[in-house]
Amino acid sequence: MLRVHDLTRRFGRLTALDRVSFEVAEATIHGLIGPNGSGKTTFFNLATGFLQPNAGKVFWGDREVTGLAPHHISRLGIARTFQNTSNFANLTLRDNLVVASRNRVQTSVLHRMLHLGSARSEEADHGRTADAILERFGIGHLAHTIAADLPGGTQKILGVAIALATGPRLLMLDEPLAGLNPAEKVQLMDILRSIRAEGLTLLLIEHDMKAIMQACDRITVLSYGTLLAEGSPAEISRDPATIKAYLGTEAA
Ligand SMILES: Nc1ncnc2c1ncn2[C@@H]1O[C@H](COP(=O)(O)OP(=O)(O)OP(=O)(O)O)[C@@H](O)[C@H]1O
Ligand SMILES: [Mg+2]
Incomplete structure (x- = not known):
C-alpha cells in the first residue's frame, strides 16, 4: 500500500x-x-x-x-508519531482523543451530508471513539488527567492512541x-x-x-x-x- x-x-x-x-x-x-x-x-x-x-x-x-x-x-x-517530541494540546487525555477523532479520515463530506443535522450524535461518536481507545490502551483511569502532566511513558502511549484515533x-x-x-x-x-x-x-x-x-x-x-x-x-x-x-x- x-x-x-x-x-x-x-x-x-x-x-x-x-x-x-x-x-x-x-x-x-x-x-x-x-x-x-x-x-x-x-x-x-x-x-x-x-x-x-x-x-x-x-x-x-x-x-x-x-x-x-x-x-x-x-x-x-497515513498517521505518524514522532521520535522525540510529544506535543499535546493543554487538554485531558480524553479531549486529546476527541479532537483527533474529529479529524478522522472517514468523516468525509459525504458522511456529513448523510448525517445532516446530527452534529450532536456525531460528537457523541467521537466521545465513544475516545473512550474505546482509552480502554484499549489501558489508560481509561487517566481520562480526565491533563496530558502534559503524564509520565513520559504514558505520554508515548497516548501519542500512539491519538494517531489511531484519527482513523488511519x-x-x-x-x-x-x-x-x-x-x-x-x-x-x-x-x-x-x-x-x-x-x-x-x-x-x-x-x-x-x-x-x-x-x-x-x-x-x-x-x-x-x-x-x-x-x-x-x-x-x-x-x-x-x-x-x-x-x-x-x-x-x-
Ligand atoms: N534536518 C537535518 N539536517 C541535517 N542532517 C540531518 C537532518 N535530519 C537528519 N540528518 C542526518 O541524516 C542522517 C540520518 O538521520 P535519521 O534521523 O534519519 O537517522 P535514524 O536512522 O532515524 O537514527 P536514530 O536511530 O538515531 O533515530 C544522520 O546522519 C542525521 O544526522
Ligand atoms: Mg530516528
Missing part, C-alpha cells in the same frame, strides 16, 4: 537516504531498523511530507504522493517503545498486534529487537542511508550483512 522508489535525500554533502525502494504490504507490521543515523526517521519525514526528497517517488496505493504536504498525506489515511489505514511509529517500562512495552506490542488483526497496517521504527522480531511480518534494514536487507524476521536475524552492521553490536 505504501511504496517508495529510489527515494533519495541529501543534507548538504551527507546522503541520508540513498535510492531506497521498498513496499509495505497491507495489514502487516513492517519493521524499519538500522543503526543510529541510518536514515529511518528521514524516511518517515519523506513519506509523510515533512521533508521533500531530492529524487525518487512515494506511492500510496496507485497514487503518487511525492511532495504532498503533511496535512494532505494524513487526510489520505497506515500507522507509522518512530521508536514507540523508547522510554516505556517492560510491562508497558508488552502491553503496547499486544495492542499493535490487535490493530493489525483488524486490518490496519503498521510501519515501525524500533531498536528493541526482541519486539521487532516477535511482531513484524517483514523487516527492512537501513545502513548509512542504503537498503541493506529485507526479509522475514527469521531471514533478517541470520542475514550476515545485518548482523555485521547492526545486530552484532546492538541485539545479539
Whole structure:
C-alpha cells in the first residue's frame, strides 16, 4: 500500500537516504531498523511530507504522493508519531482523543451530508471513539488527567492512541517503545498486534529487537542511508550483512 522508489535525500554533502525502494504490504507490521543515523526517521519525514526528497517517488496505493504536504498525506489515511517530541494540546487525555477523532479520515463530506443535522450524535461518536481507545490502551483511569502532566511513558502511549484515533489505514511509529517500562512495552506490542488483526497496517521504527522480531511480518534494514536487507524476521536475524552492521553490536 505504501511504496517508495529510489527515494533519495541529501543534507548538504551527507546522503541520508540513498535510492531506497521498498513496499509495505497491507495489514502487516513492517519493521524499519538500522543503526543510529541510518536514515529511518528521514524516511518517515519523506513519506509523510515533512521533508521533500531530492529524487525518487512515494506511492500510496496507485497514487503518487511525492511532495504532498503533511496535512494532505494524513487526510489520505497515513498517521505518524514522532521520535522525540510529544506535543499535546493543554487538554485531558480524553479531549486529546476527541479532537483527533474529529479529524478522522472517514468523516468525509459525504458522511456529513448523510448525517445532516446530527452534529450532536456525531460528537457523541467521537466521545465513544475516545473512550474505546482509552480502554484499549489501558489508560481509561487517566481520562480526565491533563496530558502534559503524564509520565513520559504514558505520554508515548497516548501519542500512539491519538494517531489511531484519527482513523488511519497506515500507522507509522518512530521508536514507540523508547522510554516505556517492560510491562508497558508488552502491553503496547499486544495492542499493535490487535490493530493489525483488524486490518490496519503498521510501519515501525524500533531498536528493541526482541519486539521487532516477535511482531513484524517483514523487516527492512537501513545502513548509512542504503537498503541493506529485507526479509522475514527469521531471514533478517541470520542475514550476515545485518548482523555485521547492526545486530552484532546492538541485539545479539
Ligand atoms: N534536518 C537535518 N539536517 C541535517 N542532517 C540531518 C537532518 N535530519 C537528519 N540528518 C542526518 O541524516 C542522517 C540520518 O538521520 P535519521 O534521523 O534519519 O537517522 P535514524 O536512522 O532515524 O537514527 P536514530 O536511530 O538515531 O533515530 C544522520 O546522519 C542525521 O544526522
Ligand atoms: Mg530516528
